[in-house]
Amino acid sequence: MTRNIQSLERAAAMLRLLAGGERRLGLSDIASALGLAKGTAHGILRTLQQEGFVEQDPASGRYQLGAELLRLGNSYLDVHELRARALVWTDDLARSSGESVYLGVLHKRGVLVVHHVFRPDDSRQVLEVGAMHPLHSTALGKVLSAYDPVAHSEVAEGELEAFTGRTVTDPEDFERVLELTRARGWAADVEETWEGVASVAAPVHDRRRMPVGAVAVTGAVERVCEGGELRQHLVAAVRDCARSVSRDLGAGRF
């Protein structure tokens, strides 16, 4: 058995010491309670402070638990919050691209559509909010699998079903698709899920850079692609939209 990491054990002991009731402790209290040299205790406290797990009261210099600990237990972003933040940007993406726009999140073993903006051509369309799409063949699913480790493990455990002749079904090939997605920051689906339909997607991150969802433009392959390639202005528009939503969620610049 490998040895435990001593500084992590000490950090955990400090957090326990500060937890429970309204407790603020000075450096020497903490050091003596745990039997540490002041310098050692201070180094650990400073690291915890940088991570937001501990805060120092500016007036007294005493330490208390930080707000980040509370957020840890409550870190899940509400999908309806995500939709509310994305509304303006996805409307504009639909308008500028002339195609329909989807916002998807990981749910169980697939992509849950949480927002859908119609293609702006006045044709009869049905709202697809609540629909589930596959992870391994759609652009939304590939983005989620590339960036979210939970999505990745879901897709790795499942079978890669062939929906069309173009669906990638070999696990090694699929891993290469995900690597490419991470390298260029977007994913595509050219008739891999539905015949005649192509899609481009990019990731949405929250303020901690966690991948919380993906935005996609979807349309007829003839309009989304040109000469066998995805239209570059669509790729740029989708990435701009995803960045704008991420920024609204508090993510920094990329």
Add this chain to the structure above:
Amino acid sequence: MTDENTFGTSSHGHGPFIAAIDQGTTSSRCIVFDNDGRIVAVDQKEHEQIFPKPGWVEHDAAEIWTNVQQVVDGAVAKAGITAADVKAIGITNQRETTLLWDRATGEPVHNALVWQDTRTDALCRELGRNVGQDRFRRETGLPLASYFAGPKIRWLLDNVEGLRERAEAGEILFGTMDSWVIWNLTGGPDGGVHVTDVTNASRTMLMNLHTLDWDEKILSSMGVPAAVLPEIRSSAEVYGTARSGSLEGVPVASALGDQQAALFGQTCFGEGEAKSTYGTGTFLLMNTGGKPVNSYNGLLTTVGYRIGDQAPVYALEGSIAVTGSLVQWMRDQMGLINSAAEIETLASSVEDNGGAYFVPAFSGLFAPYWRDDARGVIAGLTRYVTKAHIARAVLEATAWQTREIVDAMTKDSGVELTALKVDGGMTSNNLLMQTLSDVLDAPVVRPMVAETTCLGAAYAAGLAVGYWPDTEALRANWRRAAEWTPRMPADDRDREYKNWLKAVERTMGWIEDKE
């Protein structure tokens, strides 16, 4: 929309453009639109809400004018354009908020009295005399209520020392915020034009809906000298040109009250077309065509818009006091959710309301009941009901209240609603929009531009200067972003509506002593 704009990548950027100013209750905004009605740039600034006493709400009009100038400059700078790229400026504004200012210096004689201000309650009762609150309804379409501008003018004339004499001597000008912004834009004391549009004038209680002119009888009953009043113009014509700032030389070419602007922005140009704006409260307006429809069901009759010298278009208006604010109450007072959007998550965790109904008559019942003795009720509680059922009842309350307004409109106008166009913050709530469609038994449609108020002002200004040829061209700009269609079986809808009406009954008569 915050700091900079990274909208899309394509098409817009080609001028010319239209700039719209929205002088709202909490902030002033300027949005630059392109020919497709797409947003090119936005700037916004909040102003102070002044509460001198309970029930009193004021704004500093000088601060508002400063903010308007700043947001215009800000939006123009963000768009990276100059006055030469802008064909016209459109104005939309918080309605009924009342200001009197000195014609010679341009200085307000008092803070503006905001539409929410209730200091004229007693005055309105007094003005109703033995006739009651419908004394001026036939001429103005409005009940005597503290919102409207006329009684607010009267209060200022009665309470600011020496003001009545100065007003009668022609030294004082009255305006709602459209007039204030246009007068200042077009030069202020140095030749500013003193005008208002028919939609704003229709909220003063001083304009006759049939003649579209100030009503002399009401002016004398209300004690308002004609000398203070602006000229009533159409909603879409060139009133003058901007005389300073980054849009110097650009025609000022539209004015519409905010709800009428939203009706225009939603391109509800046909009789029977209606829009509903879901914010803290909700305003539903239905186009009733060329004739003002009297309401016997507690709605307001108002002017929808008038384009240049074309015939005016009228509207029926119903408002709901508590919709989005009920969700805020669940968040802030009850602590059942952390953000407004989470109401949908909580409500979606159950299949139905579990038998619970929530009637948020926090300050009485508005249209179509008008009962100030009512207070809020949660009815139908059993051990089975959870906070998720209550969350569902909260959303259903907004839907049923909309249904009651729509029913009143159908009764008054004889026109069945074919579809409801929606806008406002609550339209991001998918469950609410589906519920709305279910209880109305009609499609609910959300357009692609959420900023319908500013868009309406831009459209009217663009029409006035020929930037857009006609209303058909504007309709072509309208894009459906989403549509919800009814899924609820008729039997369920009838049963639920009956239960809702039973819950409404239980709110009435709670306050026994009115004083």
